[in-house]
Amino acid sequence: MNADLHCHSCHSDGVLSPAALAARAAANGVELWSLTDHDNLGGLDEAREQARAQGMRFVDGVEISVTWHGTTIHVVGLGIDPRHAPLEQGLASVRSGRDERALRMADALEALGVRDAYANAMRHAGNPSLVGRSHFARVLVEQGYAPDVHAVFHDYLVRGRPGYIEHQWTALEQAVAWIRGAGGVAVVAHPGRYRISGDQLLRLLGDFRDAGGQAIEVVSGSHGEAEVRQFARLARDFGFYASRASDFHAPDESPIDLGRGAHLPVGVEPVWHAPELGSRVACLA
Ligand code: AMP
Ligand code: MN
Ligand code: MN
Ligand code: MN
Numbered sequence: 001m002n003a004d005l006h007c008h009s010c011h012s013d014g015v016l017s018p019a020a021l022a023a024r025a026a027a028n029g030v031e032l033w034s035l036t037d038h039d040n041l042g043g044l045d046e047a048r049e050q051a052r053a054q055g056m057r058f059v060d061g062v063e064i065s066v067t068w069h070g071t072t073i074h075v076v077g078l079g080i081d082p083r084h085a086p087l088e089q090g091l092a093s094v095r096s097g098r099d100e101r102a103l104r105m106a107d108a109l110e111a112l113g114v115r116d117a118y119a120n121a122m123r124h125a126g127n128p129s130l131v132g133r134s135h136f137a138r139v140l141v142e143q144g145y146a147p148d149v150h151a152v153f154h155d156y157l158v159r160g161r162p163g164y165i166e167h168q169w170t171a172l173e174q175a176v177a178w179i180r181g182a183g184g185v186a187v188v189a190h191p192g193r194y195r196i197s198g199d200q201l202l203r204l205l206g207d208f209r210d211a212g213g214q215a216i217e218v219v220s221g222s223h224g225e226a227e228v229r230q231f232a233r234l235a236r237d238f239g240f241y242a243s244r245a246s247d248f249h250a251p252d253e254s255p256i257d258l259g260r261g262a263h264l265p266v267g268v269e270p271v272w273h274a275p276e277l278g279s280r281v282a283c284l285a
Pocket of ligand 4: 006007008063189247
């Protein structure tokens with residue numbers, strides 16, 4: 001099964017429309033697809049329609065920003081009902097601090113010499129309520145501060161760097177509760193990307209499981225081969241389903257294109273076997 005269960009459109013910090021993503025996913029052989037924009041559901045109707053037109057199975061998705069003991073963690077929800085009011089209202093509350101954070105980020109970057117940082121980031125933001133670090137990163141590349149967005153993050157936009165602004169997202173338990181309440185499966189996104197110690201990682205996964213989380217991304221655009229093996233082992237140890245995800249954002253930025261990651265290793269249970277997804281996948285097939 002070529003499943004790709006995590007990517008972004010212009011409704012958050014990707015650059016392509018949901019229709020263009022659907023066409024690209026189908027051209028790359030994706031059979032089961034999910035659009036998982038950050039903290040909003042605005043692209044799902046178009047993605048679902050276009051997936052059907054391309055003959056792909058589709059599950060509604062979202063990627064929720066969480067703060068866990070001071071660290072930003074991303075939790076993907078798969079197979080959610082996008083009309084579930086508590087999820088919609090919860091996501092609106094998560095989005096509400098972004099504009100103020102962007103203004104503060106712009107001040108910090110302008111102090112370094114970046115020109116019109118806020119207006120330029122907004123020019124890149126397809127959805128003004130979802131302005132984020134990726135939009136600023138594209139501005140810094142344009143203005144010659146670094147050769148690519150990855151280098152911009154490293155030099156300017158991560159904790160300890162001059163353009164980083166601390167922000168409080170929602171609680172882990174809250175994000176999982178919204179996802180489960182909307183009938184979905186909660187998945188820890190790209191667990192290899194968090195800068196936390198081994199013990200902290202085990203605590204995160206334990207807290208996530210206690211909250212009702214059921215899956216982790218084993219294959220991710222952020223994971224190398226060693227991390228795929230590490231997270232396959234942890235999925236088995238914790239009894240989590242395993243997800244497969246490119247986390248695709250843009251043709252020139254993302255390390256893995258839609259549907260082009262490694263396959264899940266043997267010995268893990270694919271997340272599309274979860275009953276929550278099974279019923280939705282089947283009724284869309
Ligand atoms: P935000 O939600 O505004 O804090 O932005 C988070 C987004 O920044 C992530 O979803 C990624 O798209 C992007 N991002 C974070 N770290 C990196 C990195 N090292 N390189 C490239 N993009 C990154
Ligand atoms: Mn992103
Ligand atoms: Mn993420
Ligand atoms: Mn993502």
